[in-house]
Amino acid sequence: LRIAVLLSGGGTNLQALIDRMNDGSLKARIVCVGSDRADAYGLERARMAGIPTFVVDYARHMTSEPTPALDEALVGQVLGRQRILSPGVSPEEARARIQRLIGAERELMAQLDAHQPDIICLAGFMRLLTPHFLDHYNTSGAFRVVNIHPALLPAFPGRHGYRDTFRYGCKWGGVTVHFVDEGEDSGPVIAQGVYPIFDEDDERTVQNRGLHLEYKIYAQVINWIADGRVRVEPGPGSRPRVRI
Numbered sequence: 001l002r003i004a005v006l007l008s009g010g011g012t013n014l015q016a017l018i019d020r021m022n023d024g025s026l027k028a029r030i031v032c033v034g035s036d037r038a039d040a041y042g043l044e045r046a047r048m049a050g051i052p053t054f055v056v057d058y059a060r061h062m063t064s065e066p067t068p069a070l071d072e073a074l075v076g077q078v079l080g081r082q083r084i085l086s087p088g089v090s091p092e093e094a095r096a097r098i099q100r101l102i103g104a105e106r107e108l109m110a111q112l113d114a115h116q117p118d119i120i121c122l123a124g125f126m127r128l129l130t131p132h133f134l135d136h137y138n139t140s141g142a143f144r145v146v147n148i149h150p151a152l153l154p155a156f157p158g159r160h161g162y163r164d165t166f167r168y169g170c171k172w173g174g175v176t177v178h179f180v181d182e183g184e185d186s187g188p189v190i191a192q193g194v195y196p197i198f199d200e201d202d203e204r205t206v207q208n209r210g211l212h213l214e215y216k217i218y219a220q221v222i223n224w225i226a227d228g229r230v231r232v233e234p235g236p237g238s239r240p241r242v243r244i
């Protein structure tokens, strides 16, 4: 299985995958590591492991003029499908934002496709992927983009899973590996794990405990995918459901 990893930060999940790739327990090869920021330490980890890296400068895309001559229909379609892109902003701003995102994603897709990944693993990638990106990879009903989230979804979506879990006073925290769809942390769940939270814990100890679970569960899911064990079927209601 050829996997691409996208990240924005320190990349300890990437490191855990690299370690397992090197000790032979990961049934996949990391073919490239990409980031939206050049200073992500995860890129350094990839370089040290001899894995090709690339950067798509989202900050530049998002502050420069929107890509001109973009297919109007495409922009409209993305805008219609992805409402979370435009909370409280004017329709013009939302359109411009999507045009910029699509510009960045075109570059991202070209970089990824050069390495022909079977699946794309998000590991702390802090950018929203639009339907324009997802449609390119999720072809013929298959999901090919996977994310790891630091909470027991659907509890605590968003950027601060550990903080939110801790502050809520949960006695158990969790991590979720899921396929990525158009919503925020809303795609079909592949696997989840839980860990206890003790009275003497602080946010840091909670995060550390959760991260160690992330490393195990992400590798496990990738191995399941490599073995062809992960199937997505229609579930009750209209929600797709994963079966292992």
Ligand code: GRF
Residues within 6 Å of the ligand: 007, 009, 010, 011, 012, 013, 014, 042, 123, 124, 125, 148, 149, 150, 211, 214
């Ligand atoms: C992890 O907690 C992951 O669940 C979340 O972002 C964090 C990335 O950490 N999506 P790292 O960069 O792998 O250390």
